């Protein structure tokens with residue numbers, strides 16, 4: 332589902348990723364970990380074309396990223412749900428509207444949007460906050476809104492960048508539970524985190540990113 | 552279709568949220584368009600006045616004292632075959648004298664002392680009004696002067712060339728001012744839409760990451776520009792209509808001579824102005840949004 336072959340990425344003259352090769356299977360739930368600044372976010376950005384590789388080949392859900400034209404990038408992104416490290420919630424829109432945005436870009440009709448958004452808000456236990464603005468929510472709640480937005484369009488791939496950033500263990504467990512559920516429905520999930528507790532004992536594959544490359548691959 | 556419905560919803564939200572900037576922009580656009588229309592009307596009217604004057608413009612061909620009737624007929628024939636001349640009027644010696652005495656009125660006595668008619672016979676030629684160019688008229692006059700039996704050709708040379716210059720200047724001026732106003736309107740919508748675009752930069756960035764297409768991002772801005780231009784145009788049409796009806800109803804009552812300067816304003820103008828406003832505003836918005844890169 333996600334395939335990197337010898338991918339190298341520079342920012343100006345600084346190398347961030349060097350000869351990264353990895354493959355994540357369809358329906359898998361996997362982790363990427365590594366110290367801060369190792370390039371985890373960059374690796375995810377390469378998947379959704381926010382950054383382009385300098386060398387190597389990336390294939391996502393059958394799309395060859397190299398051959399992707401600017402105008403087809405949106406269609407790739409519609410297959411990829413993203414939980415951004417910096418949330419990217421719109422402060423002038425309610426929780427409902429923030430989540431609905433992911434469907435509006437498909438020009439889905441209002442009734443269907445309402446149904447889907449409410450269903451997903453129930454799932455992340457935020458239906459009672461539907462009309463609240465994001466800045467009035469706790470960090471854990473905001474995180475769940477972002478997850479709701481990423482999953483509402485039922486993407487084939489879900490990428491989560493540091494989804495438990497500064498949450499306590501209970502909240503982290505709630506969020507991990509959500510990812511397991513999304514994954515159980517067939518979505519391939521890739522989680523970038525520096526929190527080893529998140530994958531410890533899950534029995535899932537973990538890629539260790541260090542010194543610009545995949546240092547090792549292990550089972551969590 | 553859904554694309555448009557969705558975008559229009561977003562336009563109305565934005566129009567309402569930013570109602571003051573939008574109102575200001577709409578008013579500026581309508582002022583610009585009103586000026587443009589007023590100027591076009593002025594030019595058209597001046598042109599029609601000039602054309603009307605030019606219609607009466609003619610060459611007077613004075614004939615030789617001893618011209619034979621054959622020569623006269625030959626001249627008449629040549630004039631009527633010349634496609635640049637639309638009317639040929641013969642004024643005989645006697646008719647000329649009669650006209651002169653009518654003009655003199657009570658002073659006819661001056662003529663009494665003459666025992667012979669001193670006036671030459673002549674042809675009055677009316678030229679096609681589209682052939683107003685002074686250069687052309689001069690050539691024509693010279694050409695006729697060379698003909699057998701012609702004594703002299705007279706026409707209002709100074710008068711003609713100043714009319715011609717005025718008309719030329721007005722046309723060039725109209726094009727310049729028209730362009731200037733169009734650019735101004737483009738710029739007005741450009742800056743307003745640019746402001747909106749920058750204000751929503753974060754939102755647009757997020758939309759792009761969520762998978763929004765260029766059309767999805769761009770269309771609301773273009774439609775907002777379109778709405779602004781259209782409303783501006785409609786306001787401008789209403790203003791022009793009011794001014795026009797007011798002048799035709801009231802002013803003519805007091806100053807009938809104004810009618811001379813008022814060409815009728817075709818109905819199409821009221822439709823064309825909003826369409827032009829919308830088109831120009833869409834161009835402004837398009838430039839403001841610019842290229843969307845992923």
Ligand SMILES: Nc1ncnc2c1ncn2[C@@H]1O[C@H](COP(=O)(O)OP(=O)(O)OP(=O)(O)O)[C@@H](O)[C@H]1O
Pocket residue numbers: 342343347365366367368369370371372373374416493525
């Ligand atoms: N847009 C950019 N321009 C230049 N350098 C960048 C850019 N984005 C990231 N970097 C640099 O690339 C390196 C990797 O950044 P990245 O965000 O991928 O790390 P990360 O592993 O996600 O770290 P963290 O765990 O803190 O989120 C860092 O040294 C960072 O400073």
Ligand SMILES: [Mg+2]
Pocket residue numbers: 371372373416492493
């Ligand atoms: Mg990061």
